[in-house]
Amino acid sequence: MAKRKTTPLPAEIEPVVQPSVTGQPRTTPEVDPATQQANPIYSRFSDFDVHLFRAGKHQKLYEKFGSHVVEHNGVIGTYFAVWAPSARYVAVIGNFNGWDKGSAPMSVRWDSSGIWETFIPHIGRGETYKYFIVHEGGREVEKGDPYAHSWEVPPKTASLIWDTYHEWQDQDWMANRKAKNALNAPFSAYEMHLSSWRRDPGNPERELSYGEIADALVPYIQDMGFTHVEFMPVMQYPYAPSWGYQITGYYAPSSRFGTPQEFMQLIERLHQAGVGVILDWVPSHFPGDAHGLYEFDGSHLYEHPDPRRGYHPDWKSYIFNYGRPEVRSFLISNAMFWLDRCHVDGLRVDAVASMLYLDYSRNAGEWEPNALGGRENLEAVSLFKEINEAIYAQFPDTQVIAEESTSFPGVSRPVYVGGLGFGMKWMMGWMNDTLRYFERDPAFRKFHQDNLTFSTVYAYTENFMLPLSHDEVVYGKKSLVEKMPGDEWQRFANLRLLFSYMFTHSGTKLLFMGGEFGQTSEWKFDDSLDWHLLQHAPHKGTAACVKSLNHLYRTEPAMYERTFTADGFEWIDTADRENSIVSYARKGNDPNDTLLIVLNMTPIPRSNYRIGVPSAGSYCEIFNSDATEFYGSGVMNGTPIESEQTAWQGRPQSIQLNIPPLGAVVLKVGA
Structure with a gap:
């Protein structure tokens, strides 16, 4: 990259001074009286676009802002547009002009929107650039483009002129995905981190490209039977240890792994294999990197100016100003971008609770109540409703999933009944109670059986997803299998039992990578999973068990048709605490299921x-977590079990069966 120049602005580009929106002097190009536009140039903004943007209602700003290669007056070049209302001077700088701050000034629109535009001929795709911005008070900053579709590979920080053109070949999936993403369909998500799922075996320091990930991931997901992949944030992020949750390029897939088109091909190949794609989305905060959104035009443009609402003490990052209309347009458009241009099947919204509550991670005196005197962030609440309504109106065959850890009411209920409008919500209470229970020595589990049964008290108040996510296998929490008590055999039996409980419990499923084969070490963001473990029987058996559970989940309607309603689940017995045995039934639309x-x-x-x-008949074992191919001991029920007219547990019919140690048995009438 060429050295950036720091010389003063040339006198010949100093424009005339005009009153600004704030009433303070602002240097802007002279206004043409015939058009009432500053230095009339090619523009992608109509008056209606500007109106929607300033009202917080624009849903496709990625078609307007950023860099776009266009033909203007017979010349091919690039149009640039950026929002910088507190700037008195903005210019495009890059390799194409030697990072000269004076050679490519932008013009501010006459309409007081704070939108700056320019057309630069003879530059196009792949060119690096930034915006050089001079604040009204004289402060100078160099910023990447908030709407750029591509960036340099970190640690470089410039944006790249790029596009999102791709000739999609996933028409069959897109035409039929409504059934795949429906709330009464199986939904088993494999959560993964692109950088650390798998690395180059010959060079563990090298991250795989989008294409290389697709080559390995698509057949793996198909074989394991997951219905969806959930990618931890793929948006451009500068700092690898943030795992992608500190984003600077909200409209660009990470350049670490390739181009936007190569990312789209990864999604396309998953779709062609019948696998849906969910993206983690982070509207809760952004980092203070010098090239990012923080103090973008020298002022608190995207972040709330009050640190009680604009600074996150846990993550040392900055919180969007959810009450500023232009910021709302930025976020709504960003959610729509990934669904529209990248064909993703849904968003998992990160850290929803941190947005909903003004006192989140704050002590008394460190937060200010809302206008009604409460702790809810009313602006964030309204934003969620607006985003979800917009998504489900335009993409009704997708899902928006909330990572929300509190009892905020109606998170996954429609906006028209007072809810936030999400399609699903992570069931954090189930996750905490379940892991706490399974970490206990089996000898003491009889005293804590409520950890298992309590979840059904509230399981149908929301559309819950059961998450065993990345957050549970880092920071000294140990991997899932290492949380389990006992010797090696017992740890793996416990893990298979945990997965069996998860897959047969009401709700959709999410499992973080590595858990499916019993990764023994904690997850490391900069290292590959330990794939070599699959050569060992305990790990190979665990993977086979998860594969079988996915098959069971996808093929048995009772496991998913009524997963969000109480009539799809029935406790058979929770009273045998002494033996720590519980039993329940799952029901579909057909009683025979x-x-x-x-x-x-x-x-x-x-x-x-x-x-x-539940009924008389011949009961057949269709799954047993103790099967020898799962590294179990082989305590099975090999032949159908006929029910007897012996009343038991309040039911006229009963059966006798063998129950394996630390094991789960699933039976079906007449299977």
């Missing part, structure tokens, strides 16, 4: 264990 699930939370096998059943 009913499944019976029995869990043994101790390492003691139980023979001829009697249990009441």
